[in-house]
Amino acid sequence: MISTIETERLILREILPADKTEMFVLDSDPEVHKYLGNMPVKDIDQVREVIQFIRQQYIHNEIGRFAIIEKSSNEFIGWCGLKLFKETVNNHTDFYDLGYRLIKKHWEKGYATEASKAWLNHAFETMNLNEVYAMTDTRNLNSKKVLEKLGFSFVEKFDFMGDESDWFKITKK
Numbered sequence: 407m408i409s410t411i412e413t414e415r416l417i418l419r420e421i422l423p424a425d426k427t428e429m430f431v432l433d434s435d436p437e438v439h440k441y442l443g444n445m446p447v448k449d450i451d452q453v454r455e456v457i458q459f460i461r462q463q464y465i466h467n468e469i470g471r472f473a474i475i476e477k478s479s480n481e482f483i484g485w486c487g488l489k490l491f492k493e494t495v496n497n498h499t500d501f502y503d504l505g506y507r508l509i510k511k512h513w514e515k516g517y518a519t520e521a522s523k524a525w526l527n528h529a530f531e532t533m534n535l536n537e538v539y540a541m542t543d544t545r546n547l548n549s550k551k552v553l554e555k556l557g558f559s560f561v562e563k564f565d566f567m568g569d570e571s572d573w574f575k576i577t578k579k
């Protein structure tokens with residue numbers, strides 16, 4: 407598995423158990439979870455489990471979401487990356503999904519787009535994938551804007567665990 411990706415303003419690296427405090431700030435915020443099923447975490451043990459779950463994916467899938475570190479402050483500001491979905495979602499199985507989640511104070515700085523561009527480059531140039539998918543709650547305009555800036559195309563609406571969602575795809579050029 408790749409160890410780090412560097413962009414102009416960011417370092418992308420594995421999420422570590424030591425990131426739990428910042429992950430708690432991220433995942434306990436109701437605004438961050440507004441379009442993620444509205445279930446912000448309540449205690450740090452839940453975050454420990456999430457980190458372990460992601461780290462298991464690094465081992466079994468050789469990929470998973472990575473922490474985003476802001477170079478200027480050396481702070482954990484959220485995560486971004488590719489996840490291999492082995493289960494079936496919207497009639498797709500074994501597909502790579504791009505995702506991102508930032509601590510609220512780091513929204514509106516272009517960081518989600520910058521990190522995602524680096525991941526797409528990795529997907530197409532290093533992993534040699536032909537396509538990457540993304541999904542978002544239909545109401546999540548911030549997320550849809552990121553996908554459109556990255557060059558994803560809207561494919562269709564589908565039901566994801568009871569919420570109307572949008573299914574996006576980007577193909578290797």
Ligand SMILES: CC(C)(COP(=O)(O)OP(=O)(O)OC[C@H]1O[C@@H](n2cnc3c(N)ncnc32)[C@H](O)[C@@H]1OP(=O)(O)O)[C@@H](O)C(=O)NCCC(=O)NCCS
Pocket residue numbers: 437438439441442506507508509512513514515516517518519520541542543546548549551552555
């Ligand atoms: C989705 C989410 C990551 C989007 O974050 P974001 O900060 O809005 O996205 P971007 O990184 O694209 O930054 C957007 C804005 O930063 C601004 N910006 C400021 N400085 C910038 C710079 N140097 N470069 C680029 N953009 C910059 C831009 O104006 C841009 O807005 P625009 O596209 O309208 O011009 C964020 O809203 C989030 O974490 N939401 C909660 C979790 C979530 O819903 N995740 C997605 C699930 S599908």
